[in-house]
Amino acid sequence: MSVSTTVLVLTGTFDPTADLVIEELNRRAVPVFRADTAWFPSRLAVAAGLDGPAGWHGELVTGRRVLDPAAVRSVYYRRPTPAEFPPEVPEEARAVAAAEARRGFGGLLAALPARWLPPPGRAAEAESKPLQLRVAAGCGLRVPRTLITNCPDRAREFAERIGGPVVYKPFAPVRWTVGGRSVAVYASLLRPQDVGHPSIATTAHLFQEWVPKAYEVRLTAVGRRLFAAEIHAGSEAARVDWRSDYDSLDYRVCEPPAAVAAAVHRMLEQLGLPYGAFDFVVTPAGEWVFLEVNPNGQYGFVEQATGLPVTAAICDYLEGTDA
Known part of the structure; x- marks a missing residue:
């Protein structure tokens, strides 16, 4: 029987955030297998069998590496892209092939008894802004x-x-x-x-x-750990949406109020998420107002600016040493 030791990282070819996690896992000598669902079926082959209660065993094969699905301890589900098919596959057949790839290859991965960050289905549901806002309000956060x-x-x-x-x-x-x-x-x-x-x-x-703001906060939750940073905008565009002008931003580490932290934990529990990148407005009176949560949001820019150890927390979660 294979020992579940490998972290499977599913993401696209260019992903600096996944690179941070892979670099840290390599530093810890944790086996990593990186792949993109777009590689299937041309650049990634699958052969997995089920014979009894031991689970799925077999091979995921790329041009250079082989992974037994049974060896996967956890999956970092970042930003994989859809399966790609050779140009000779007729257009009318691609929809069927894509659906079969999603249910077959994707279904095999989903069936692994591994820890996911985040679970794809839960993450897709949680991206709904109407759902986020309702759950946030129900968990005690102020919502505009x-x-x-x-x-x-x-x-x-x-x-x-x-x-x-x-x-x-x-x-x-x-x-x-x-x-x-x-x-x-x-x-x-x-x-x-x-x-x-x-x-x-x-x-x-x-x-x-419009909620008057003294500044905004990006709060990144990994399991039970919270990492919060104030975001101070230096331009008019960034004061409306800080993503529109990263160069004008200034960051400062902060601590969320206890009531906000408790509400964040309740929200993640209700959404079934182990990770969330939360955005808040902090009013001139100091009240935290929820804007949104990204179940797989970027965090590298905050870590780089503040030194908050988000990458280490993600790797702890993927290793199962976060308890």
Whole structure:
């Protein structure tokens, strides 16, 4: 029987965050097998059998390495990309092949008795902003007044009821390329009189009250450990959405209030997540207001700026030494 010793890292070819974790695991002499689901079936072959209660045994084979699925102790599920198929596969067959790859190869990985960070299904569910906001409020966190609508009149009424600036946010990161240049949509600050454009009718929109901020906080949770850093914006764009201007940011390590920490733990438990990158606004009065949680969010930029040992905590979790 194989001994479960290897950490399987599933991510794309370029992932500096996964690189941090792999480097630390290598320093600890923990076996690591890195792969991307896009390698299947052309660059990654699978042969696994089940014979009795011992579980799945066999081989995951890349050009240079072989892994027995039974040797996987944990999985760091970062940002794998979909399976890729040779150009000679007819287009009409690719949808079937992709679905079979997801259920077969993906299903095999999901069936392993390994520790996942994060569990893919739970992470996908938790990315829903409507779900996050409901759970956060139910766990005792303050959440901005929010409206989801495709009705321009309802959006205008919401803004008038707020009586101040309103924030528009996409439900997920929006990026595309225009004329060879990368374009992204971030949170936008709107005046009440600017809300209610007819284009709102074309799809669902999320609007929130603007919360006055002294600064923001990125709180990264790994298991029961919390790492919090204040984010102080140095530009007008960053004061609305700090992701729009990383170069202007200043970071300071902080401690979350006990009530916020307890609510974060409750929220992770309800969402079934061992990891979460939480974003908060801290008002001039010192109140923490929940904005969102990313179940697989970036943390490297905060660790680099503050020295908070998030990578070490992730590796402790993957090794099973975090208890």
